[in-house]
Amino acid sequence: MKEPSEKPKFEGLSTEEIQEINAEIAHYEDKSAVSIEALKIVQKHRGWVSDDCLIAAAGILDMSPAQLEAVATFYNLIYRQPVGKTVIHYCNSVTCWMLGAEKVREHLCRELNVKLGEMSEDGAYTLLPIVCLGACDHAPVLMVGDELRLDVTEDTVSEILGR
């Protein structure tokens, strides 16, 4: 399943990543409790978690790759595939749905020329659905990177995308 040699050789996790993971270990009774945090740390640095990174992180936590993958594939905020520089999450839960989330999504798909779940060609954005973002009084809602965007209209979308 591995790609041929074009892929750059994996050099292991960075010292920074390893330090951050080790720092978390002190907060829990056992190492494997850090599994989710470790994946999130890798993701913070690299945008997503490749097989190589997952295997390396598993090594630090005394877990097998399969054990860590079992955790990784449960949680939707762990990306096991490359994503764009900025991930746009559009809320598809009930209030947003009622108040026009579909329109926002269609607009985003058109503007980015992607289907839901895909990365834009320039690698700038990935569009993903997300469950209720806890801002239903300002539906529809987007999360752009780490930032919550409220009362979203087509105009806001254009503003976000800088177009």
Place this chain on the structure above:
Amino acid sequence: MAIIEIDGNHYEAPEGQSLLSVCLSFGLNLPYFCWHPAMGSVGACRQCAIIQYHNAEDKKGRLVMACMTPVADAMRISIDDNQARRFRRENIELLMINHPHDCPVCEEGGECHLQDMTVMSGHTVRRYRGQKRTHANQYLGPFINHEMNRCIACYRCVRFYDDYAGGKDLQVFGMHNNVYFGRFDEGALENEFSGNLVEVCPTGVFTDRTFSARYARKWDLQTAPSICIHCGLGCNTAPGERYGQLRRIVNRYNGDVNGYFLCDRGRFGYDFVNSSERIRKPLLDNRTEITQQAAEQHFRTLFQTAKGVIGIGSPRASLEANFALRALVGEENFFPGFNDTEQTLLSTIFTLLRNGGIHTPSLREVEQADAVLILGEDVTHSAPRLALSLRQSARNAAFELARRMKILPWQDAAVRELKTQTQSPVFIASARATRLDDIATNIFHGSPEDIARLGFVIAHCLDNQAPAPESMSDAEKALATTIAAELKQAKCPLVVSGTSCSSLAVIQAAYNIAKALPSKDKQLTFAVPECNSLGLAIMRGGRLQQAFERINEGLADSVIILENDLYRRAPSQKVDLFLNSAAHVVVIDSLENETAKHAELLLPAATFAESEGTLVNNEVRAQRYFPVYAATEPVHGSWQWLTGAMENPEWHHHDGLTAACADAFPDLAAIEQVAPGADYRFKGSKIPRQPDRYSGRTAMFANINVREPPPPQDLETPFSFSMEGVTAQVPPALLPVIRAPGWNSNQAINQFEEGVEGHLRGGDAGIRLIEASGTLPWFNDIPPAFKAEQGQWRIVLLPHIFGSEELSLHSPPIAERQPGHYALLNPLDAQALGAKNGDQMEISDSTEAPVITLPVQIEKTLPRGLLGLTGVLPKNLQMNNSDHVTLKKVAEETENHPEIYL
């Protein structure tokens, strides 16, 4: 005991047990999936729903999961209630939404728990109209197929593989209705007990790959109760045959021994029976095939002309075959056929088990131990199924904690969620890392001497009467003190040792420790290498070296060798000399091997699958195996070849031979009672080996001859090669096939046990021959500490589940998993030799003659001065534990494969 009411009937049940397990042992039909008798309850599948009433007046009740509900006195429940039935039916309907309905092409068909439960629950009409979710499958190695679409997500596979067997490479991925049970990437399952997935999975996701290659339905297999012959533990198996071919092995429940599980060697090692290397015809001078009559004639003539015949028996052959040989050649001319060191070890072990006064546990008892010390064994590789039991024993502290917190032991998830660290102590002393290290509290790595010394120190810490080495390091002392303290506290401590180190001192140290333990319920067990090692230790006889001398010195000129490749027992020069010096060599064996090549007369022996016999396992339990199918003439059971040459007509039948053997050895007196004899009848018939649905009997050989051949007669056992006969009253321990009305899968075993996970009704198979009594004095022969000598290395042979046993290696799937050949070195030793991983290392014997070149593997857990050897050594090459060798790194350009100089 509590009285509970189930659908108006009253039953007595143990308070606090799970309702599901008691309903099943009452023979009530209550479907389930996620529950497993050995793994307890998690309540995931929701299939075992019943109605529980609040009190006597309550009419409505409420739905509960039987597996999660403890039995309480005066409890009222209903299995039959419509609401419960509807729930169970609809639950199966949901499970089946994505199931492919591919029963006709599924290997599980006909013994599928999902099929059984679907029929039992009454779900017959499909209402779902949507698409099915599909999955990709993975290649999981030579043992196991993967067909994920059949998965019903009961989570049993991972609960067995991870939680129970300590595997790490099979996991569940994804979530919601897209859960996937598999590996991170394709490749062979790493755990040594992966084969149990076949039986643990209630549907056809994990099936036996060796069986699919020559598949037949369960009801079309002819089966007989059997005993695994691939190590000394004697797990009970049920091999299945069709068209004269052995097609698979499944577990046969024995409440004392293997319970529900086998190791992969035992399950997949059977294919040697079908091997093209089988000896199928008598052979003269390794060239000329002769008829059975000619062979018998030749055999008898040899006796008349020989100037002294000796017999070399075999620890992998039955008591009866060995006894027949012994009777034929005379007691003083019989040799059990052990390697000489091993003979010393085994006779010591037998003495300890018999006269040492310390109980040796069954595997079930091993699971009760609350502190374990393993002295010198990598149990997973030397006695695999024992390792699985030891892994369970480590959980006793968690059970104890659970008990204090009022969590019932079968509440599997709840017990496992208790403090992760809570574990009974397990200490391991071995040459290097072992497969049980993940449950070890403390680990010691050392040479056999140092392991023995540690043992003596522990014994001394426990009881200062026990001799201690004159000097010991502080580290040794500290570790021994810790271990002794834990063992001392334990209610039921267990010392495990065995023959792997080839060290008498290790075995004696193990005894000293056990003797020194204060607990009444202490236990001592030994891993022994072969399926009848202890049987032959009981039979006794001269050493192989003495046998050699008899011939070499002209005291005898003929030898009969029974199922024994002497090249695995002694250095090849010695065996060569011996075989060449003998005027006549008769070999009786089933597979070609080096010794067989030297036979003047080679007689084709039946394997365990085509013959009967009694074996004695490591706890001195005698067990009988029976032929699964009749050997094809002129192949015969070894005992038949041997008795054929005798005068005494009583011994021409197996029962007579067993009886004579029992008479000859007081310690074997009970072997006659191990199983009924050939005269067993129920309602006039013997026990049928074929299930009542066995199909095609009249047509099976119609392509050859339209006349239906008469079924072979079995004159030797209580079984018939037929489907006629009643099995309802047969004691479960004798049932070839486990099946009950509505229960076609192996899960039907619930209906044959005294309480779930209990003993079989009417008793488990086998009889314990002896119970330890008396006591023995302290052993005080303490070896000096091992000192690595400059320029010399000591060999440590590293056993392997898929490499150390002779017969299973002839099974291609096992051979595929055998370890590579490596020379293992401590990193510092490797550095000193200028070697890195993969470099070729030339190994020379004490005379400086190079014997083999192997690639180096650096093993940081191996102590300095030792040379670990993995893999199957080339035929002809005899290297023993503790042999001294010298090493030389070979210049780079040498080819990258082992080179033998012999």
Place this chain on the structure above:
Amino acid sequence: MEKMDKPLTKNIRPDLAFATVADYESTGGYQGLRKAIRELQPKEVQQWVKDSGLRGRGGAGFSTGLKWSLVPMSDSANDSPHPNRYVIVNADEMEPGTFKDRLLMEKDPHQLIEGIILTAYAIQAGAAYIFLRGEYHLAAQRLDNALLEAQSKGYLGEHILNSEFNLKIYLHTSAGRYICGEETALINALEGKRANPRAKPPHPVVSGLWGKPTVVNNVETLCNVPHILNYGVQWFKELALGADTGTKLFGASGRVKRPGLWELPMGIPIREIIEEHAGGMQDGYKLRGFLPGGASTDFLLPEHLDVAADFEAVAQAGSRLGTGTMVILDDQTCPVQMVLNLEEFFAQESCGWCTPCRDGLPWTVTLLRDIINGRGRIEDLDILAGLVRMMGPGNTFCALAPGAMEPLQSALKYFREDFERYMVGNKLLEAD
């Protein structure tokens, strides 16, 4: 200065971006903690909270003080190396339609922190975890800062307020999945495992995080605790209008004029929330029904507007107060499609552990989609009703699936004609 009738939100002011430790202290912050640590034994704190009648704001409404009192307190010392007991804050807020905890954490993080310290004191826990949903980045930032502030002020860490009591609070940000809000699934998630729920018993108060007694409480629940200790039990009881006690954050979203969140007395009539605080329906829309407390509560109808917003009254009316944040269904939104949206959420968020939920919810979705796309059959409504029955309370492993069935069950009851309308169209099509 103190808004005594709105204790939870008094620091949430237009003139403050968020309450710093100084802001918080200036309105009586950390006074409850001072009082408790100086004057009250842990058991007494438990008793106060029990007496206050505080019920969990995470949805189930279990008595908070009672929960704490079930924690075995025998081995009291938090001997090394690990704590003997834990507090976990459930800040996983992910129930569609719910948006209250985010506000509390973003705007007044110290209120929560004081609540945690008091809870930990009450059960003598050595460590607490805030289990925060991963998407709440701003809340994470503010909590992080606030924890440092509290530490430097001596409210946290060793010898809190010069007492013998020590506490560490860790912020754990999660990686998604609604099921993590279920308290036992949350514990598994915190242990770094897949977030399947655990069987009860044993309850977390007996065997929770790493097998230790563990109290799990919702953010809003804990935010009430400092005030109960500061102003007293009687005061807390009097805040409410009906049988329950204290105030509650109520919210409304959907086609109302002023969607939002308000701190109001427990027991306030629902009509007041929807018509006054939310300003009633937007022009041109009529109220068709509403989910009173998030996605997993049964629909109520306009006829239920006068029901009091407290646990008992809403239950009497056939639904649940849940999280108190209402989702309004207007007359131009199809209830069947709304239910489909909800069920898609639940099917996607099912953890995959137990059969009815894992396989029943996707089937529910398929059936609803079929119906909406004109492929439904009238007997599908029976199948749906059967699925509602199957996934009823107690039948599945945890409460996710029963929660998922609540809106469907009530929609089948109240909006049956909307389902049937799709079938009629279907029949006509077939007749063509």
